Amino acid sequence: MDNVRTVETPVLIVGGGPVGLTASVLLARLGVPSLLVERRPGVTDHPRSRLINTRTVEVLRSCGLESAFEEISLPKAWRQQVIYTTSLAGKELGRVKTDAWAGDATLSPVLPLISSQDKMEPLLRECAEGLPGAELRFSTELIGLEQDERGVTATLLDHQAQRKEQLRTSYLIGADGAGSFVRRQLGLGWVGQTGIASLMNVYFLADLSPWIADRPAALYWVSSKGVTGVLAPLDGEERWVCQIGYNPEHESTGDFTPERCADWIRAAVGDASVPLNILSINPWTLSSVIAERLRRGRVFLVGDAAHQLPPTGGFGMNTGMQAMHNLAWKLAGVIQGWAAPRLLDTYELERVPVARYNSEKSLENFMLVARVNAAVMAQGAGETEVDDETRAAIRGARRYGNFIGMDLGFAYAQGAVVPDGSAPPKVADDVSRYIPTARPGHRAPHVPLVKDGREISSLDLFDFRFTLLTGANGSAWIEAGRKLAQARGLPLSAYRIGPYGELSDPAARFLDAYGLSSQGAVLVRPDGHVGWRSRLASTEPGPTLERALALLLGR
Structure with missing residues (x-):
């Protein structure tokens, strides 16, 4: 060569x-x-x-x-709902609040963006x-x-x-x-399924405030007999993308010139005179595969x-x-x-x-949104009053934007996890509902703590190291963990939480959130998932931790 x-x-x-x-x-x-x-x-x-x-x-x-x-x-005001409409200037079909995009300060120190x-x-x-x-x-x-x-x-x-x-x-x-x-x-x-839909992703600039200034939304799904697709704001000002579906058996990507895409956007807005600037057009194929x-x-x-x-x-x-x-x-x-x-x-x-799981649920969302379009096409809801079928289809699509369970509730049933025999929390809907738990395999819960006089989240402790957390009376675990880390060359931090510990728990939430007694301990992996938990004290904390780490580290 x-x-x-x-x-x-x-x-x-x-x-x-x-x-x-x-x-x-x-x-x-x-x-x-x-x-x-x-x-x-x-x-x-x-x-x-x-x-x-x-x-x-x-x-x-x-x-x-x-x-x-x-x-x-x-901006946050734009992340709190999805709107279904015949066009931006036309009849609104319905709205869905999007809790998962708005965020919940009791569950995480951050907001989705x-x-x-x-x-x-x-x-x-x-x-x-x-x-x-x-x-x-x-x-x-x-x-x-x-x-x-x-x-x-x-x-x-x-x-x-x-x-x-x-x-x-x-x-x-x-x-x-x-x-x-x-x-x-x-x-x-x-x-899985390939080629489910063919779409054009169009990036454009336009001032659409005359039609949406009083109803900001993360997405505007447009459904009418003339145009079907979605308008998505990027900055709350003039940057937008839209998705335009097409049939590859009858059309090619070359058919979607800037002029044709502009015509589609104006139809989706409901005003043929709206000024806009097409910046780029990107074809893609929707699939659900692994x-x-x-x-x-x-x-x-x-x-x-x-x-x-x-x-x-x-x-x-x-x-x-x-x-x-x-x-x-x-x-x-x-x-x-x-x-x-x-x-x-x-x-x-x-x-x-x-x-x-994420692929299957995302495909379900796509099919549920397609039901809204089908209801509009079948009933002509955009031309008269919104009919019951369209309303039902929009209600049925509520998981789209309400998926905190998918977001934070996923867990690892096997792998680098030491099960403790506990059962996962029971929720009515594992997509839209989430109950924090420190059961091994789950994301470690967010708890407000104080370290060195500064308010932090428990999640801030999981900084690319193993983290051993105990209650106020868990000194034996802390000592054993630090000795093991030094002997094995393992990156590990250890903290007692509570009175006289390295971290204080002003709201007294830590033990309940993590399912521990004051003498119990939990070991969190560098990716923030719980690897091992002991609800109570152990007469042999060193050997117990050593066995847990051996399982977690594949030894």
């Missing part, structure tokens, strides 16, 4: 979208050097993904990015480039990979220098999108390379970023030597059920 040079890195990340950039940030925060390669010359300029759900904002908070993302978010991918990626890129150990190369494409028992050999093409190079890496992360070269090189196909495997050997798939979810609910990017949160600490443990390689087997065990 001409002009080939060989370099080495512990982790190679392929793909510089939100999930790949998140991988770079998380690994750097964990002290793991990585190289990210992206074939595009820079970050995207098209606003694809919008929703950043509560759990993902919690991950961003742990990286110091919460405030930066809040600055690019759609709505922004756009073209604003998110530059923030993630800037963060990664400012962290030691994170290297990013754009205009660089993966063109070949081979793996053996010791690592992966990747062939890269630098498009700017027109130079090939071989890279040797311990692990490779494929975050290279729906058409993933990495997945195809692994010989992995899709499981890769046959999320791992093969030393290669892992994340994001759209691992799964494609319908956008109804906004779980695609979020599922990918949270999967990377799950994988990053496990890679760090194996690379740094404090965990066994078989810990990496738990990535698929834990994340496949989550991806499958």
Whole structure:
């Protein structure tokens, strides 16, 4: 091979979208050097993904990015409802309150956000480039990979220098999108439904305030016999995207010229004279699929390379970023030597059920919204009064925007978890209802605490380390945990919460929220999920913790 040079890195990340950039940030925060390669010359300029759900904002908070993302978010007043209408100027069909997009301060210290991918990626890129150990190369494409028992050999093409190079890496992360070269090189196909719908994503500028100033919403679903689709605000001012469906058997993407898209937008608004500026048009295909495997050997798939979810609910990017949160600490443990390689087997065990569930529920949302359109088409509700069938269809679609259970309630039934025999909380609807619990496998609950005179959330303690929490009388657990961490070289922090502890609990919520006595203890993983819990004291806290850690770390 001409002009080939060989370099080495512990982790190679392929793909510089939100999930790949998140991988770079998380690994750097964990002290793991990585190289990210992206074939595009820079970050995207098209606003694809919008929703950043509560759990993902919690991950961003742990990286110091919460405030930066809040600055690019759609104002809160716009995140509290979805409106169904015949057009912006036409008859309104109904509204659905969106509790999951409005947030709940009793459940999390953060609020969910709505922004756009073209604003998110530059923030993630800037963060990664400012962290030691994170290297990013754009205009660089993966063109070949081979793996053996010791690592992966990747062939890269630098498009700017027109130079090939071989890279040797311990692990490779494929975050290279729906058409993933990495997945195809692994010989992995899709499981699920592909080609459910074909759509054009259109980014445009327009002042639509004359029709919506008194009714801000996260989405405006338009249903009439003339036009069907959705208008989505990006900044509450003039930045918008819309989704236009089409039939690929009768139309091609080339048929959607800026003029035709502008005509569709004006029809959706209900005013043929509204000024607007089309900035970009991006075709895409709606699917609900998961890769046959999320791992093969030393290669892992994340994001759209691992799964494609319908956008109804906004779980695609979020599922990918949270999967990377799950994988990053496990890679760090194996690379740094404090965990066994078989810990990496738990990535698929834990994340496949989550991806499958999110995919199924997102597809249900899509079908429920389609019922609204079908009811309008069948009854002509836009031309007369809103009929009962349309009202019922809109009520039936209420999970779209009300999914706090999906967002915070998912749990790992097997993997890097030590069950304690307790049952999960019972909820009437696991999509829209959430009851916090510290049952092993679940996200550790948010509890307001005070540390060094400053108010914090319990979630702020889970900063890329294992965290051992006890009640006021749990000193034996704390001492045992610190000794084990020092002996094993394990990143672990330990805190007593309550009177005379390192943290105070002003509202006296900690023990109830975590299901502990004052002598009990809970061990939270670096990704904020509970790994192990003992409700009571132990006569042998050291050996008990050692056995738990051995199970959690694959030893």
